[in-house]
Amino acid sequence: MASQIHVNLSPAELAYLHASLSLTPPIRPDGRSPDQYRPLSAETGILPGTNGSARICFADGTEAIVGVKAEVEKTGRRWDDDTIFLEGGGDDEEGGDKEKGSTQQGGNKEWVELTVEIPGQRDDDSATVFLAQMLSEALLADGGFVERLKINRGWHWKLYLDILLISPPLSYPLPLLSLTTHLALLSTRLPRLKSEGDEDPFFDDDWAAAPYLYPRDKKARPPVTLLVMAVGNNIIFDPAKEELAVADVVLAVSVADVADRKGKGVEDEDMDVDGRKLKLLSIRTVDPPSRLTPPGVPNASNTAYGHASAGATQQKMPEARAVESEAVEGVWKAPRGGAKLAVMGALVQKVLQKGGVADEVLDALEAVDLS
Amino acid sequence: MPLDTSTYSLALLRVDGRRWNELRRLHAQIRTQAAADGSSYLEMGHTKVMCVVTGPSEPGPRRGGGIGGGAGGQSKDAEVVVNIVIAGFSSVDRKRRGRGDKRTQEMQSTVANALAASLHTHLFPHSQINVSLHVLSQDGSLLAALINAATLACVDAGIPMTDYVAACTAGSTSTYAANDESADPLLDLNHQEEQELPSLTVATLGDSDRVVVLVCESRVQISRLEGMLAVGVDGCKQVRELLDRVVREKGQRMILEGTVEKGTGLNDLD
Amino acid sequence: MPREAEPSLNEKQFVIQALQENLRLDGRELEQYRPLELTLGDQYGVADATLGKTRVLAKASAELTVPYTDRPLDGIFTIATELSPMTSPAFELNRPTETEVLLSRLLEKTVRRSNALDTESLCLIAGQKCWSVRVDVHVLSHDGNLIDAACFAVVSALRHFKKPDTSMEGGVLTVYTAAEREPVPLSWLHSPFCVTWSFYGEQGEIAVLDATWLEEQVRVGSCTISLNRHGEICQISKLGGTPVEAVALLQCSAVSLTKVKEFSTYLDEKLAEDAKRRNKGGLLAELSAENDR
Numbered sequence: 001m002a003s004q005i006h007v008n009l010s011p012a013e014l015a016y017l018h019a020s021l022s023l024t025p026p027i028r029p030d031g032r033s034p035d036q037y038r039p040l041s042a043e044t045g046i047l048p049g050t051n052g053s054a055r056i057c058f059a060d061g062t063e064a065i066v067g068v069k070a071e072v073e074k075t076g077r078r079w080d081d082d083t084i085f086l087e088g089g090g091d092d093e094e095g096g097d098k099e100k101g102s103t104q105q106g107g108n109k110e111w112v113e114l115t116v117e118i119p120g121q122r123d124d125d126s127a128t129v130f131l132a133q134m135l136s137e138a139l140l141a142d143g144g145f146v147e148r149l150k151i152n153r154g155w156h157w158k159l160y161l162d163i164l165l166i167s168p169p170l171s172y173p174l175p176l177l178s179l180t181t182h183l184a185l186l187s188t189r190l191p192r193l194k195s196e197g198d199e200d201p202f203f204d205d206d207w208a209a210a211p212y213l214y215p216r217d218k219k220a221r222p223p224v225t226l227l228v229m230a231v232g233n234n235i236i237f238d239p240a241k242e243e244l245a246v247a248d249v250v251l252a253v254s255v256a257d258v259a260d261r262k263g264k265g266v267e268d269e270d271m272d273v274d275g276r277k278l279k280l281l282s283i284r285t286v287d288p289p290s291r292l293t294p295p296g297v298p299n300a301s302n303t304a305y306g307h308a309s310a311g312a313t314q315q316k317m318p319e320a321r322a323v324e325s326e327a328v329e330g331v332w333k334a335p336r337g338g339a340k341l342a343v344m345g346a347l348v349q350k351v352l353q354k355g356g357v358a359d360e361v362l363d364a365l366e367a368v369d370l371s
Numbered sequence: 372m373p374l375d376t377s378t379y380s381l382a383l384l385r386v387d388g389r390r391w392n393e394l395r396r397l398h399a400q401i402r403t404q405a406a407a408d409g410s411s412y413l414e415m416g417h418t419k420v421m422c423v424v425t426g427p428s429e430p431g432p433r434r435g436g437g438i439g440g441g442a443g444g445q446s447k448d449a450e451v452v453v454n455i456v457i458a459g460f461s462s463v464d465r466k467r468r469g470r471g472d473k474r475t476q477e478m479q480s481t482v483a484n485a486l487a488a489s490l491h492t493h494l495f496p497h498s499q500i501n502v503s504l505h506v507l508s509q510d511g512s513l514l515a516a517l518i519n520a521a522t523l524a525c526v527d528a529g530i531p532m533t534d535y536v537a538a539c540t541a542g543s544t545s546t547y548a549a550n551d552e553s554a555d556p557l558l559d560l561n562h563q564e565e566q567e568l569p570s571l572t573v574a575t576l577g578d579s580d581r582v583v584v585l586v587c588e589s590r591v592q593i594s595r596l597e598g599m600l601a602v603g604v605d606g607c608k609q610v611r612e613l614l615d616r617v618v619r620e621k622g623q624r625m626i627l628e629g630t631v632e633k634g635t636g637l638n639d640l641d
Numbered sequence: 642m643p644r645e646a647e648p649s650l651n652e653k654q655f656v657i658q659a660l661q662e663n664l665r666l667d668g669r670e671l672e673q674y675r676p677l678e679l680t681l682g683d684q685y686g687v688a689d690a691t692l693g694k695t696r697v698l699a700k701a702s703a704e705l706t707v708p709y710t711d712r713p714l715d716g717i718f719t720i721a722t723e724l725s726p727m728t729s730p731a732f733e734l735n736r737p738t739e740t741e742v743l744l745s746r747l748l749e750k751t752v753r754r755s756n757a758l759d760t761e762s763l764c765l766i767a768g769q770k771c772w773s774v775r776v777d778v779h780v781l782s783h784d785g786n787l788i789d790a791a792c793f794a795v796v797s798a799l800r801h802f803k804k805p806d807t808s809m810e811g812g813v814l815t816v817y818t819a820a821e822r823e824p825v826p827l828s829w830l831h832s833p834f835c836v837t838w839s840f841y842g843e844q845g846e847i848a849v850l851d852a853t854w855l856e857e858q859v860r861v862g863s864c865t866i867s868l869n870r871h872g873e874i875c876q877i878s879k880l881g882g883t884p885v886e887a888v889a890l891l892q893c894s895a896v897s898l899t900k901v902k903e904f905s906t907y908l909d910e911k912l913a914e915d916a917k918r919r920n921k922g923g924l925l926a927e928l929s930a931e932n933d934r
Contacts, residue, residue: 047419049508050460061406065421065507067460117456119423119503162459164505167406168425477746477880480739484881488862571877581844581884585864587877590755593898596874597891604887 009245011296015332018246022232028243035237035350035357040179042368044187052188052213056180060240063166064176066184072151072201073111073158108146112139114161116177118169134284135163135178138223138254141281145222148213152198157190171241172286174252178225183365185222188213223256223281224361226351229288230343235350237357247288249339253351254281255358276359278352285339296332379544383555386563387416392602394539394559394609399519399617401527409528413520415539416561417510420517422524423503430499449495453483455517457506478514482521485538485574485583489522491531500530511562512540514572514586519614526618534577537611538584541603542570543595554595556602569595573603577611580604645731653859660841660849660856667693667853672896674851677907679797681915685824686802690794693853694784699794701776701802705816708764708771716763717773720748720795728783740787747788747878748778751833751867752795755875762828765807765814772804774827785853788865792835797908801915802827833875834904836897837865845885848893850900864890866897870905 009017020027026034039059047053052068114136116128139145149157161184163177189210191203204210214221229239229247236243244250258279351358379385389395395416404410409424427449455475459465486502502521506513515538522536542564545554560570569591574584582604591599625631648656656666663671675693682689686701708715722745724732732738737745752758763772776795780787803824806817839852839860852860862882867875874894879885 047460047508049417049463053460057404059405061404063404063406065458065505067458067507069460069465071465115459117458119454119456119505120501160459160465164456164458164507166421166423166505167404168423168501168503170406473742473746473749476739476742480743481880486881488881488883575887576884579884580887582879582887582890583884584881585877585879585890587874588750588754591874593868593872593874593894596894600887600891 009242009293011294011332014246014290014293015296015330017242018231018332019330021234021236021243021246024234026231026234026236028236028240030240034234035360037238037357037361037364038240042179042183042365044183044368051190052184052186054180054183054187056176056183058176060170061167062170062173062176064173064180065164065166066177066180067162067164068184068188069160069162070157070188070190071160072155075154075156109136109140110158111146111149111156112136112159112161114139114163116163116165118165118173120168131174131177132163134174134225134252134254134282135181136161137284138178138225138256138281139181141254142223142256142258142279144220144258151193151201152195154198155201159188161185172227172239172244174225174286175227175238178223178254179361179365182222182224183368186212186214186365186368219257219276221257221362221366223254224358224365225252225254226358226361227251227286228253228347228351230339230347233343233346235343235347244288244290245293246290248290248335249343250286250288251344251347252282252284252286253348253358254283255279255351256281257362276362278358280348280352283348288335291334291336293332293334295334298331379555385557387561389559391544391555392558392605394606394613395561397610397613399523399614401523401617401621407524407528409524409526409530411520411523411527413516413523415512415516415519415559417508418512418516419506419508420513420520421505421507422517422520423505424500424521424524424528424530425503426500426528427495427498427530428501430497447496448487448492449490449498449500451483451487451490451492451500451502453479453486453521454501454503455479455482455506456504457509461506461509478517481514481584481586482517485518485536486521486525488583489532489534489536489576490525491533494531500525500528509562511560511565512572514584515539515559515574515610518574518584519610523614523617534579535611535614536574536576536583537607537614538572538574539603539606539610540565540570540572541599541606542568543591543599544568545592545595556595556598558602558606569599571599571603573600573607575604575607575611578608645729648855648858652855656855656859657841660847665849666855669851671848672850674900675853677793677904679793679908679911681797681801681911686798688794688797688801690790690797692786692790692793692851694782695786695790696781697787697790697794698779698781699776699791699798700779701774701798703772703774703802703804705765705770706773708768710768713768714764715760716771718753718758718760718763718775719773720745720752720776720778722748722778722791724780724783728780743880744788744791747835747865747867747876748792748795750876750878751792751835752799755831755833755867755869755873757796757829757831757833757869757875758799759828759830765809770814774799774802774804783854785855785857786837786851788837789835789851792833792867793904793908796832796834797911799827800829800832800908800912831869831871831873832905832908833867833869834901835865835867836900837863838893838897839863840883840885843883845883846889848885848889850896864893866894868894868898868901870898870902872898 040056042054042056044054046055047067050067051070053066055065057063114132116132118128121128149159151157161181163181165173165177189212192209192211193201194204195201227238227250229236229244229250231246231248239247255278257276350356383390398414400412402410403412404423407423407425411422413420430450455478457475504517504521518536518538525532540560542557542560543554544557557564569589571585571587573582575581576583659666678691680689689698706717708717722741724741725734726732763774765771776798778791778795803826806822806825808815839849839856840862841847841849841860845862849856862885864879866877869875
């Protein structure tokens with residue numbers, strides 16, 4: 001899926017960018033270090049009419065607003081009384097969709113509805129749908145999320161997440177939308193349950209008493225999706241659109257803190273960071289716009305310089321192909337093929353690292369005052 | 372669901388405690404977003420709207436469900452393309468509206484045509500002015516809020532225009548059937564009042580009595596129209612003052628901060 | 642997207658200048674309609690309205706369905722407008738243009754939202770069975786002022802329409818064919834009509850009724866006012882365009898009322914005429930035949 005942001009850069013500019021990003025350490029156009037995020041301003045609780053809301057502005061002016069609305073909904077089928085309710089028992093016992101068997105997960109997924117609105121784009125545009133899919137995938141990959149929405153055996157909360165990109169899409173909006181969603185979920189509160197057991201639920205009118213969906217004293221936090229790219233062997237976080245235009249590979253990596261989940265076989269992927277347990281939820285490759293950039297023409301075959309004979313122009317096609325297949329130093333050529341395994345590994349490692357970027361981002365979002 | 376407004380005749384106070392001719396709190400900001408050519412944020416009571424303007428620019432490939440207005444698509448004028456996104460969380464009960472929703476399309480076309488009437492579109496031939504509006508919260512007077520926000524954002528974008536297009540709503544305490552003569556006109560309706568009482572949205576150009584937009588969607592006696600229109604036009608003038616103040620304050624602040632040089636024409640800002 | 646050819650600069654200039662001298666190309670007064678003709682079909686619910694060269698056909702129909710779950714006590718009433726390429730090359734099928742959206746919104750607001758048709762009366766069994774009344778609007782030829790013509794056609798079609806009679810006995814719903822029982826008219830509450838004003842001049846100071854297609858293309862703004870003959874405004878929409886003095890709009894609404902009253906009388910006459918035509922030797926003849934026996 002191409003991240004449709006079109007960048008008008010000449011092959012020479014692309015080659016220059018690519019070269020400076022391949023240096024060790026890489027030199028980024030805006031002078032950031034490879035794992036430095038752009039500054040952002042964030043606020044929560046901006047919309048009193050929602051259960052949770054957040055707004056984030058990146059320094060480049062892109063801005064997003066997320067609102068969360070919750071509705072009480074009847075769970076498809078009443079639980080059998082003899083079903084043993086497993087506390088935190090994971091996905092397998094969720095949803096009460098006994099008949100459907102293997103599709104039980106599906107019942108759960110319907111509890112969250114996520115929509116992305118990007119100005120000037122149709123809501124059934126493939127890029128928009130893909131964005132929404134990536135964001136909801138990250139949420140649902142963590143089985144603990146839908147678990148939070150359960151009220152009792154017969155009822156559950158249905159959560160509607162509406163994600164609005166306010167600014168024109170200047171850079172690939174995924175990280176912005178993900179961080180805003182994270183913050184909105186952090187600030188989400190659901191009315192306090194007054195009923196007990198499996199009776200029809202009724203709630204406390206007192207909004208001040210409403211508990212957070214993600215209790216502050218617990219460690220667990222909603223997932224964040226980070227955009228990471230690689231140029232050569234360099235790994236670069238939060239790429240700007242110019243940087244994306246020369247990326248060899250772009251990944252959307254979703255991580256979440258799952259500290260309070262009674263762990264079951266998650267140790268292998270876990271990294272214990274200051275008590276924070278980062279868990280890798282999903283990885284998606286994003287088709288970088290670099291693949292669509294026009295290649296540069298080396299001097300050797302540039303007729304304007306008189307190096308190539310008239311005969312070579314006649315046989316343009318095979319010539320052009322040869323140019324594309326062999327790399328000439330300093331001449332831009334769109335990346336072909338996939339990412340190296342080692343780079344992918346390093347990439348994931350770097351995200352989950354103790355004190356790494358994910359950790360830093362979560363810390364920063366944690367510091368946002370929830371109002 | 373009829374709402375009990377019988378108390379109005381007793382204390383002459385409306386459901387939210389206002390008098391008949393009072394506006395709700397109008398709060399606005401301009402230049403809220405760095406990336407856009409022009410942007411604004413506007414609250415009319417609990418109705419909250421954000422607007423981002425890009426352009427005038429070269430018309431790109433026609434995307435999305437925006438409806439263009441202005442000058443019948445003649446390319447010697449700039450085309451105003453308006454896109455309205457009503458957020459799912461904006462109303463009390465979550466309701467999702469697709470882009471194809473006719474009401475939204477009608478509002479898009481109304482805002483586009485209203486702006487096209489006051490912007491000097493002939494100065495930007497073969498170009499396009501993109502206005503994207505986001506509705507974050509709805510509590511009545513939605514169209515009015517959208518028009519006001521779009522006006523502010525166009526001011527921020529520095530697009531030459533004749534004057535502010537300011538809008539507000541007006542209503543009447545009578546229902547359409549009741550023929551009582553004691554009915555009072557009301558200014559700036561909230562959602563509750565809009566549901567129950569006849570109302571209209573008026574937008575006027577600048578300080579004049581000239582009406583750019585007049586939309587009435589409820590049944591009302593023709594004799595009520597004059598009163599409602601008069602109150603609405605008067606409300607528009609108040610709104611215009613408020614919008615003007617927002618722009619001036621922002622201008623003053625920008626001069627103080629040194630963002631812009633103080634020009635000779637800006638003396639009246641002090 | 643194909644576009645309608647625009648009038649030439651000379652043509653535009655000519656029309657505007659003439660209007661400034663209170664003259665119209667077809668010799669009408671500024672506030673005069675073209676002759677309005679209504680033909681009611683042999684079938685109930687078919688109305689063909691012509692306004693000069695503008696011609697709109699509306700057909701009402703009804704079928705039994707299940708009411709919407711959120712409104713179990715209301716029947717369903719829809720107005721479908723589709724502008725086909727037959728009318729103008731600028732219209733494409735399945736791709737609503739701005740004109741089409743605005744037209745259907747206007748009809749919706751004028752007829753449906755103003756409760757001209759009592760939708761509660763369409764419900765037969767709460768939450769289970771109701772009538773779904775649908776009006777299809779076909780624009781056969783477009784020479785300006787589509788809105789007024791379409792609205793007149795829709796209202797005429799609905800007033801003329803008769804749905805099959807039904808009865809409920811012991812929980813059994815019976816729908817009678819036209820042969821068994823005479824069909825019944827819809828429960829109609831009031832008849833709203835649209836009056837569209839076009840504005841010309843720098844300040845929009847010239848207000849013209851029933852603009853032709855050429856006149857529509859050079860106007861600077863328009864305002865549609867929907868009223869019924871009781872003087873109730875059902876809808877007003879002046880969606881942008883050159884600003885017009887508020888007082889002028891008030892005058893427009895007053896003139897609109899007289900026009901609407903004319904429409905109303907004309908429609909009543911036509912309906913009465915049609916009823917008489919149908920009744921010739923109809924029920925009376927039947928009754929007299931019985932008496933003879």
